Amino acid sequence: MSESKLMKTLATYDRRWVYLTLFIVVTIPLLRPIGMPISVSPDTKQYYDVISSVKEGDHVLFTLNTEFSGYNEIQSGVIASMRIFIEHGCKICVAVGHPEATGIPELIFNQLKKELVENGYEYGRDYVILGYVMPNEASVAAMAQNFHGAITQDWLGRPIDDTFLAEINTWEDWDLIADFTTGLATSYLMNHFALRGTPMTVNCIGVMIASQKPYVDTGVYKAILQSMRGGAELEYLTGHPGPGLTAMDAFTFGHYMLILFIIAGNIGYYGYTKKQMGGE
Amino acid sequence: MVTIIDYSIAIVGAFLAMCMFSTLYGKSSPLYALAEESYIGFGTGLTIVINAEYIWRTGIVNIMKGDYILILALILGAMILFRIHPEYNYVARIPIAIALGAQFGLSLRTIIFSGFTQQIIATIVPLFEGDAVTLLYRWTVALSVIFMMTFFFYSIELKGPLAASAKLGEYFLYTAFGAIFAQTFMGRLGLFVGFMQSFTIPPWKKPILVASMIIVFALVVIMDRTGIIEKYTPSE
Amino acid sequence: MAEILKNRELQLIAMALAFLLVFIPYFVESPALDAASTKLITITAIVNAVTLILALNSQIRRGLNIIRMRRRGWYFKAYMIATMILMVVFAFFGRETGPYHWVMYAVINPLSSVNYGILAFYMASTAARAFRARNTQAMLLLATGFIVLLYQAPLTGAYAPWLEPIALYFGDTFGMAAGRMFLISVTVGAIVFGVRVLLGKEPTVLGIGREKVDE
Numbered sequence: 088m089s090e091s092k093l094m095k096t097l098a099t100y101d102r103r104w105v106y107l108t109l110f111i112v113v114t115i116p117l118l119r120p121i122g123m124p125i126s127v128s129p130d131t132k133q134y135y136d137v138i139s140s141v142k143e144g145d146h147v148l149f150t151l152n153t154e155f156s157g158y159n160e161i162q163s164g165v166i167a168s169m170r171i172f173i174e175h176g177c178k179i180c181v182a183v184g185h186p187e188a189t190g191i192p193e194l195i196f197n198q199l200k201k202e203l204v205e206n207g208y209e210y211g212r213d214y215v216i217l218g219y220v221m222p223n224e225a226s227v228a229a230m231a232q233n234f235h236g237a238i239t240q241d242w243l244g245r246p247i248d249d250t251f252l253a254e255i256n257t258w259e260d261w262d263l264i265a266d267f268t269t270g271l272a273t274s275y276l277m278n279h280f281a282l283r284g285t286p287m288t289v290n291c292i293g294v295m296i297a298s299q300k301p302y303v304d305t306g307v308y309k310a311i312l313q314s315m316r317g318g319a320e321l322e323y324l325t326g327h328p329g330p331g332l333t334a335m336d337a338f339t340f341g342h343y344m345l346i347l348f349i350i351a352g353n354i355g356y357y358g359y360t361k362k363q364m365g366g367e
Numbered sequence: 368m369v370t371i372i373d374y375s376i377a378i379v380g381a382f383l384a385m386c387m388f389s390t391l392y393g394k395s396s397p398l399y400a401l402a403e404e405s406y407i408g409f410g411t412g413l414t415i416v417i418n419a420e421y422i423w424r425t426g427i428v429n430i431m432k433g434d435y436i437l438i439l440a441l442i443l444g445a446m447i448l449f450r451i452h453p454e455y456n457y458v459a460r461i462p463i464a465i466a467l468g469a470q471f472g473l474s475l476r477t478i479i480f481s482g483f484t485q486q487i488i489a490t491i492v493p494l495f496e497g498d499a500v501t502l503l504y505r506w507t508v509a510l511s512v513i514f515m516m517t518f519f520f521y522s523i524e525l526k527g528p529l530a531a532s533a534k535l536g537e538y539f540l541y542t543a544f545g546a547i548f549a550q551t552f553m554g555r556l557g558l559f560v561g562f563m564q565s566f567t568i569p570p571w572k573k574p575i576l577v578a579s580m581i582i583v584f585a586l587v588v589i590m591d592r593t594g595i596i597e598k599y600t601p602s603e
Numbered sequence: 604m605a606e607i608l609k610n611r612e613l614q615l616i617a618m619a620l621a622f623l624l625v626f627i628p629y630f631v632e633s634p635a636l637d638a639a640s641t642k643l644i645t646i647t648a649i650v651n652a653v654t655l656i657l658a659l660n661s662q663i664r665r666g667l668n669i670i671r672m673r674r675r676g677w678y679f680k681a682y683m684i685a686t687m688i689l690m691v692v693f694a695f696f697g698r699e700t701g702p703y704h705w706v707m708y709a710v711i712n713p714l715s716s717v718n719y720g721i722l723a724f725y726m727a728s729t730a731a732r733a734f735r736a737r738n739t740q741a742m743l744l745l746a747t748g749f750i751v752l753l754y755q756a757p758l759t760g761a762y763a764p765w766l767e768p769i770a771l772y773f774g775d776t777f778g779m780a781a782g783r784m785f786l787i788s789v790t791v792g793a794i795v796f797g798v799r800v801l802l803g804k805e806p807t808v809l810g811i812g813r814e815k816v817d818e
Contacts, residue, residue: 102728102731102732103391103392103393105724105727105728105731106391106724106727106728109559109723109724109727113556113559113560113563114563117560117563117564117567118567118573118577123757123758123761124757124758124761124762125757125760125761126757126760126761126764126767128767128771129771154715154719155711155712155715155716156558156561156562156715156716156717156718156719156720157558157719158561159557159558159561159562159564159565159716159720160554160557160558160560160561161557161561162561186410186413186414186416186417186418187410187413187711187712187715189417189698189707190704190707190708190712193699218417218420219417219420219421220421220425222418222421222648222651222652223647223648223651223652224470224473224474225469225470225473225644225645225647225648225651226421226425226645226648226651226652228473228644228648229641229644229645229648232637232640232641232644233638233641233645236429236434236641236642236645237425237645237648238424238425239424239428239429239432240424240428243698243699244424274481277477277481278473278474278477278478278481279473279477282477282480282481292554292557292558293550293551293552293553293554293555293556293557294550294551294554294555295554296550296554296774296778297543297546297547297550297774297778297779297781297782298782298785298786299782300774300775300778300779300782301486301489301779301782301783301786302481304489304779304783305481305485305486305488305489307481307485313550314550314553314554314557315553315557315560315561316553316557316755316757319757330561330564330568333564333568334557334560334561334564335757337560337563338553338556338557338560338755338756338757339756339757339758339759341556341559341560341723342552342553342556342752342753342755342756343756344727345552345727345730345731345752346749346752346753348727348730348731349730349731349734349745349749351731352731352732352734352735353734353735353736353745356735372705375705375709376705376708376709379709379710380708380709380710380712380713381713383709383710383713383714384713384714384716384717387714387717387718387721388717388721390721391721391724397676397679400676400679401679401682402714402717403679404679404680404682404683404686405682405683405686405710405714406710406711406714406715406718407662407683408682408683408684408685408686408687408689408690409686409687409689409690409706409710409711410711410714410715411659411662411687411690412686412687412688412689412690412691412693412694413690413707413711414655415655415659415687415690415691416690416691416694416698416703418652418655421652422649422652422653425645425648425649425652426649436642436646437642437645437646437649439646440645440646440649440650441649443646443650444649444650444652444653445653447650447653447654447657448653448656448657450657451657451660457605457608457609458608460608460609460614460809461608461613461614461617462650463809464614464615464617464618464621464809465617465618465621465643465647465650466621466647466650466651466654467618467621467800467808467809468617468618468619468620468621468622468625468801469621469622469624469625469643469644469646469647470647470651471618471622471626471797471800471801472621472622472623472624472625472626473625473644474793474797475626475793475794475797476625476626476629476630477629478790478793478794479790479794482786482787482789482790482793483787483790483791483794486783486786486787486790487787489783490783503772504772504775504776507772507776507777507780508776508779508780508783511776511777511780511781511784512780512783512784515780515781515784516784516787516788519784519788537740538739538740538743539777539780539781540781541740541741541743541744541747542743542744542747542773542777543747543773543777543778543780543781544744544747544781545743545744545745545746545747545748545749545750545751545773546747546748546751546770546773546774546777546778547778547781547782548730548744548748549747549748549751549752549755550751550755550774550778551726552723552726552727552730552752553752553755555719555720555722555723555726556723558716558719558720558722558723559720559721559722559723559724561716561720562713562716562717562720563720565712565713565716566713599675599676600675600676601669601674601675601676601677601679601680602674602675602676
């Protein structure tokens with residue numbers, strides 16, 4: 088192919104080639120994993136230190152403010168964090184902020200069955216699933232100010248009076264809010280819990296990182312775990328490889344693919360498009 | 368032990384997901400419409416169930432326990448439904464006003480701190496104390512916030528030092544956009560990789576995924592070549 | 604009764620009272636006000652959940668319109684309404700197992716995942732076609748983007764550790780500063796908008812429509 092034809096191709100290729108290439112570079116490493124090394128960022132180390140500092144009997148509000156699509160991205164962080172809380176013997180209350188997320192707690196506890204059994208976890212005494220209790224800011228505020236006034240049953244309609252939640256009245260009774268989010272009720276939790284002094288950590292999707300970092304900087308959030316990469320780093324730190332680490336091969340190739348396409352487009356631009364514009 | 372239910376979930380899920388991806392072919396197809404309407408229909412049904420259950424648990428159960436003041440919530444809720452009535456839609460105004468007022472009270476009492484004062488306090492930090500890296504970070508953040516803000520001044524003429532500040536702010540903004548773009552792409556890629564992982568773990572799902580990809584792609588190409596796409600794809 | 608419900612001043616008074624009942628107890632220690640505020644917040648939470656029905660109404664009406672006019676592909680809208688009703692019916696058979704559970708994992712979860720996963724493709728193709736180093740600003744964007752992208756790819760992050768401090772510097776300073784700047788601007792805008800609504804200067808928000816503020 089002559090140079091000018093090559094430049095024209097690089098400048099005017101059909102976008103579906105990008106779609107196809109992305110599909111291939113993501114699918115193949117997932118079908119045939121390679122196992123690439125990973126470094127751990129300071130943010131993940133800070134997150135790990137914060138959630139590892141919980142003590143036995145601490146009350147943790149584990150909030151899933153994510154649709155199912157977002158869960159696919161942050162599930163490595165979700166599973167790794169829940170494992171840490173179980174191994175530390177915390178009392179865990181799972182609440183969700185989106186109707187699609189009502190099926191997620193079941194997936195989490197199915198994957199951690201072994202840990203639940205090893206640590207003698209019993210539903211009601213050690214963990215409770217509340218279901219969809221955060222549809223809007225008013226419901227989160229009600230939970231913070233008068234927990235039993237807002238919530239009386241778990242997700243299957245069973246009363247929570249004889250669970251560990253009988254000890255919870257207001258925001259002061261929680262030892263940690265561990266939020267896993269695509270941006271739904273996170274700001275409400277921040278406003279009505281974290282700003283009042285309840286420690287809060289966030290595991291967010293990549294899109295939210297820039298908007299959430301200012302809150303970490305001001306100390307409102309104690310730590311942040313960033314997207315799938317952060318989840319993979321947490322799996323590495325905890326010594327329990329999982330979906331995050333498995334996905335890093337595809338992650339790597341996806342990033343390289345984008346860089347190569349941008350470079351190719353710029354070569355095409357300078358080698359063909361700009362000359363065409365100059366000629367006109 | 369993989370049951371027939373697990374297989375049916377994987378097969379239907381993979382097929383519908385690939386139908387949704389078929390929009391990348393460049394044209395909408397009946398397969399894409401099937402996937403789209405399945406998601407909207409079942410998803411809306413799910414939302415109805417979950418919200419109805421929330422109203423039951425938070426409202427009606429508490430009313431039955433003696434918290435009769437919550438009857439007001441049901442009355443206001445019923446009034447708000449009149450919003451769709453062509454003649455009596457004014458009935459919804461009072462509940463809208465109460466809900467809006469409470470909502471503003473909830474958000475305004477906290478965003479003043481989290482979104483304004485605390486952000487400014489975190490920007491005005493000691494600029495001559497700490498090691499070299501800390502100073503570099505602090506100076507960059509402080510100057511970036513100030514310069515970027517001046518870039519968005521539209522109500523006064525930017526000249527002299529203000530113009531220079533705005534120009535610097537523009538360059539800092541583009542630098543920030545580069546970092547934000549990379550983080551955003553990481554997020555989007557993570558969503559896609561996470562989805563693909565749900566059909567490659569456990570390994571028995573892999574052939575189902577590959578087969579769905581091939582079948583749906585073949586169907587879309589055949590539909591395109593035979594004109595079925597134009598005939599049966601919904602017009603929107 | 605209609606005159607009372609239509610009265611705009613009454614609306615503004617109701618809104619202001621609701622606002623004060625929620626706003627003041629946050630700053631003033633008073634158990635009675637706290638209890639009243641919490642009750643109002645719970646009532647608002649339930650009312651907000653009921654408004655879902657309004658959103659449903661427009662979706663179902665649009666679907667029924669398409670079916671009535673027999674526009675091309677109208678059967679897909681009929682299918683959509685049928686699946687909506689079916690899901691509600693399934694919920695009566697239990698949510699832990701059964702058809703509800705099956706639909707959740709076979710239909711909603713995969714399609715929800717694709718809904719957002721597909722954005723990766725659009726973002727990749729847009730970036731590949733639009734990001735051109737035409738001027739200094741674009742060069743800065745591309746340079747920073749490449750450095751952070753390379754760091755985010757775990758392989759490069761592991762074998763080129765010198766990239767980490769540079770990438771983190773760009774993300775934690777410029778990126779965070781931009782986020783902070785937008786946050787401050789949006790907060791000020793939200794406060795101003797909230798005050799305008801409370802003063803009755805935004806009638807459309809209250810559902811008054813095209814009525815003039817000064818009538």
